[in-house]
Amino acid sequence: MLKTLITTAITTAIMAVALGGCSNSSNSNDVKPQADPIDLVASNSVAFETYNAEEFYKTTSVFGSSINHLGNAVLVSNDKSGIFNAYRVPVDGSPSKQLTFSTKESVFVESWFPKDERFLYSADKGGDELNHLYVQELDGTDVDLTPGEGLKASVMSWHEDEQSFFVVTNERDAKYFDVYQYNTEDYSRQLVFKNDSGFSVESVSPNGRFIALSKSHSNSNSDLYLIDLRLKMAKPRLLTEHSGDVSYSVDTFSKDNKRLLYATDEFGEFNQSWAYDLATGESTLSYKADWDVSFSYFSKDGRFQITGVNADAQTQLIITDLTTNSELQLPTLPSGDLRGVNFSDDSSSMVFYINSDTSPSNLYTHKLGTDSILRLTNSGNPNIKEQNLVTGEVVRFKSFDGLDIPAILYKPKQANMKKVPALIYIHGGPGGQSRKGYSATVQHLVNNGYAIIKINNRGSSGYGKTFFHLDDKRHGEDDLQDVVYNKKYLQTLDWVDADKIGVMGGSYGGYLTMAAMAFTDEFKVGINIFGVTNWVRTLESIPPYWEAFRKSLYDELGDPTTDKERLHNISPVFFGEQVKSPVLVVQGANDPRVLKIESDEMVESIRSGGTYVDYLVFDDEGHGFSKKANRISASNKYLEFLNTYL
Incomplete structure (x- = not known):
C-alpha cells in the first residue's frame, strides 16, 4: 500500500486522465465533434485510419456512480x-444536466445527500492537491465546508441516520488528519477523533461508533486499530497483533456495524479479504484468490457485497447476494471490464461502467430481476472506429536475473507492413501497476x-509481496535493468525496429525514464x-x-539523512551531462510532489552536456x-517529438 503513496485517490484519477486513461471512468455523449483530417493506411490490403490527438480527446472523461435518493439519477464528474x-x-x-460551471478548477464529485439533491464535491487550486470539501445547495450555491489556507480535506462516509457525515481534515495539524462529524442541516460540526499519534484514518462505522485506524511500522509491516x-x-485498540512483517489495510465496516473488513498478506503472497468480528474479536476469511483481493464494499442496504480481484492487470468483480450467499447473475454485458458498480438505496437497480482497451468507459444501468441494460453515455468519438484501435496482450519476458517481468504489449497495425519503432511505457508509484483498459495517449x-x-x-503491485519488495532501496538499479531487458525482449520481435526503441513514463515512471537516459545508452529518446x-x-x-507514512517511505526509498549518498547517485539531475539522446520533459507548475524546480534543473543539466531537450x-x-486542452497539447507534443527523433 505504502509504495503507491506517490499517487493518492484523486491524483490517481488525474494521472489516468493526464496520461490518457480512465479510472472507473466513462465519457459523455454530449459532444458532437466535427471530423478532423485523417489518414488512410493500407495494411495487408485492409485500409485503416489514423487520427490526431484532437480526435482522441473528442471524448468526455467521466467518473462517479453515486445514485440519488429517488434512484433516478447518477452524480458524475465529466470534462x-x-x-x-x-x-x-x-x-x-434522457440528457444529462450540468450542475457546476467551473472554468478554472476541476470539480470532483463525492456523493448525493441521502434525502435530497444536494451533493458533496472536492476541488483544489491548480493541481496543488490541497482539496477542500464543498456542498452545492438546492438553489445551486456552493458552500466551502473546510475553509482556510494550506489544509487538505476529504469526506469519509455518511452516518446511517442520514443526518450527518464524517470528514477528515488536517487543518489543526498539517501532519495529521482529524475526524469531524458534520450536521446535514446547518453544517455545524464536532471533532470526534483528535489524531495526535500519527494514525491513518481508514473508515468510520455506519452508526458512527467505531473508527478504524492504521499505523505503518515499515513499508512491509503495519497494524490496524479500533477506537470506540x-x-x-477512548484509546485505539490494537486488532492485528502479529510477529514478523505483515501488512494490513482496511476495506470497510459491514452495514450492520458488526464486522470490519480488511485485507492482509499474512497468509501468502497475495492479499486476502478477512472479516473481524467487533464483538468477539475473531477474524474469519471473507474471500481469497490466486491474485490480490483489491477491495470489498457493500451496497447501501447491505444486501450485496462487491469484491475486486486484481487478476493479471485486470480487475475481476464478484458481486455476492448476501441473502442467498450466491453470486449475482447479470444479463449478457457488452465486451470489456466491469467497473464502478453502485446500487440504489433499495438495491432494486445498479449502475456500472464497461471499459476496454479500445473503448473508453461507458456508464450503464440495470434493473435487477430483468434483462434490461441501458447505456447512459456514448463515450467514444464517433469519428474513431474501434477496429482501428489495438487491444493489448499480456506478455512476460526474462530480466537480467531470470525473473519473469509482466507487461502489456500493443502492436500497431502498421507493423503488418513494416518494422515499427517502440516505446517502453513505465507506470508511476513506484509501486503502481500498468493495467489493461482504455488510454487515449497509448x-x-x-x-x-x-x-x-x-x-x-x-516493485510493481499486483504480483505478490515478494515481487513488490524486490526494488526496496534498489531503485534506479534492478528495476532499471528490467527496463533494459524489456528493450532486449522487444528486439526479439520481428516486427519491431531494433534500433528505434525509446522510453517514457510519468511520476516514478518519469524518474526511470530519466535514469534510463542518464545511466544507460540503450534508448534513442x-x-x-x-x-x-x-x-x-x-x-x-x-x-x-504524508507524515503518517514518512518512515515507510524512507524504508522504501531511503532516508535523505542517512542514505544521502546513494540517493544522490541514483538522481539523474546530477548526471544530466551523461544524457546523449533527445529528451522531452513535461511538467505542471503547481506540482506539490515533483517540484517544478526539479524539471527546470534536469533540463539545464541535460543541456549542459549539449544534448537536445x-x-x-x-x-x-x-x-x-x-484540463482537456492541456492533455491534447501534451499528446500532440509526444507525437511531434517522436516523429522527429525516433
Missing part, C-alpha cells in the same frame, strides 16, 4: 466543458505507428512526464500530510493534467 464539472445523469437515458467513540477517553501513439509495451517492472529527478530534494520536501510546462496543472 465536457474542457474542465471537470459535476453533472446529473438520469437513469432513463462511546467510551470516554491508443494515439499506437494508432500512429508506435509499438507500446507497458512494463510492470519489479526519452519522454519524462513530471518525473522525480532529485531524490534528496523530493524526500526532504514531502508534503506534511524540449520542455513543456503547464502553468495551471499539478501532478497530472486535468
Whole structure:
C-alpha cells in the first residue's frame, strides 16, 4: 500500500486522465465533434485510419456512480466543458444536466445527500492537491465546508441516520488528519477523533461508533486499530497483533456495524479479504484468490457485497447476494471490464461502467430481476472506429536475473507492413501497476505507428509481496535493468525496429525514464512526464500530510539523512551531462510532489552536456493534467517529438 503513496485517490484519477486513461471512468455523449483530417493506411490490403490527438480527446472523461435518493439519477464528474464539472445523469437515458460551471478548477464529485439533491464535491487550486470539501445547495450555491489556507480535506462516509457525515481534515495539524462529524442541516460540526499519534484514518462505522485506524511500522509491516467513540477517553485498540512483517489495510465496516473488513498478506503472497468480528474479536476469511483481493464494499442496504480481484492487470468483480450467499447473475454485458458498480438505496437497480482497451468507459444501468441494460453515455468519438484501435496482450519476458517481468504489449497495425519503432511505457508509484483498459495517449501513439509495451517492472503491485519488495532501496538499479531487458525482449520481435526503441513514463515512471537516459545508452529518446529527478530534494520536501507514512517511505526509498549518498547517485539531475539522446520533459507548475524546480534543473543539466531537450510546462496543472486542452497539447507534443527523433 505504502509504495503507491506517490499517487493518492484523486491524483490517481488525474494521472489516468493526464496520461490518457480512465479510472472507473466513462465519457459523455454530449459532444458532437466535427471530423478532423485523417489518414488512410493500407495494411495487408485492409485500409485503416489514423487520427490526431484532437480526435482522441473528442471524448468526455467521466467518473462517479453515486445514485440519488429517488434512484433516478447518477452524480458524475465529466470534462465536457474542457474542465471537470459535476453533472446529473438520469437513469432513463434522457440528457444529462450540468450542475457546476467551473472554468478554472476541476470539480470532483463525492456523493448525493441521502434525502435530497444536494451533493458533496472536492476541488483544489491548480493541481496543488490541497482539496477542500464543498456542498452545492438546492438553489445551486456552493458552500466551502473546510475553509482556510494550506489544509487538505476529504469526506469519509455518511452516518446511517442520514443526518450527518464524517470528514477528515488536517487543518489543526498539517501532519495529521482529524475526524469531524458534520450536521446535514446547518453544517455545524464536532471533532470526534483528535489524531495526535500519527494514525491513518481508514473508515468510520455506519452508526458512527467505531473508527478504524492504521499505523505503518515499515513499508512491509503495519497494524490496524479500533477506537470506540462511546467510551470516554477512548484509546485505539490494537486488532492485528502479529510477529514478523505483515501488512494490513482496511476495506470497510459491514452495514450492520458488526464486522470490519480488511485485507492482509499474512497468509501468502497475495492479499486476502478477512472479516473481524467487533464483538468477539475473531477474524474469519471473507474471500481469497490466486491474485490480490483489491477491495470489498457493500451496497447501501447491505444486501450485496462487491469484491475486486486484481487478476493479471485486470480487475475481476464478484458481486455476492448476501441473502442467498450466491453470486449475482447479470444479463449478457457488452465486451470489456466491469467497473464502478453502485446500487440504489433499495438495491432494486445498479449502475456500472464497461471499459476496454479500445473503448473508453461507458456508464450503464440495470434493473435487477430483468434483462434490461441501458447505456447512459456514448463515450467514444464517433469519428474513431474501434477496429482501428489495438487491444493489448499480456506478455512476460526474462530480466537480467531470470525473473519473469509482466507487461502489456500493443502492436500497431502498421507493423503488418513494416518494422515499427517502440516505446517502453513505465507506470508511476513506484509501486503502481500498468493495467489493461482504455488510454487515449497509448491508443494515439499506437494508432500512429508506435509499438507500446507497458512494463510492470519489479516493485510493481499486483504480483505478490515478494515481487513488490524486490526494488526496496534498489531503485534506479534492478528495476532499471528490467527496463533494459524489456528493450532486449522487444528486439526479439520481428516486427519491431531494433534500433528505434525509446522510453517514457510519468511520476516514478518519469524518474526511470530519466535514469534510463542518464545511466544507460540503450534508448534513442526519452519522454519524462513530471518525473522525480532529485531524490534528496523530493524526500526532504514531502508534503506534511504524508507524515503518517514518512518512515515507510524512507524504508522504501531511503532516508535523505542517512542514505544521502546513494540517493544522490541514483538522481539523474546530477548526471544530466551523461544524457546523449533527445529528451522531452513535461511538467505542471503547481506540482506539490515533483517540484517544478526539479524539471527546470534536469533540463539545464541535460543541456549542459549539449544534448537536445524540449520542455513543456503547464502553468495551471499539478501532478497530472486535468484540463482537456492541456492533455491534447501534451499528446500532440509526444507525437511531434517522436516523429522527429525516433
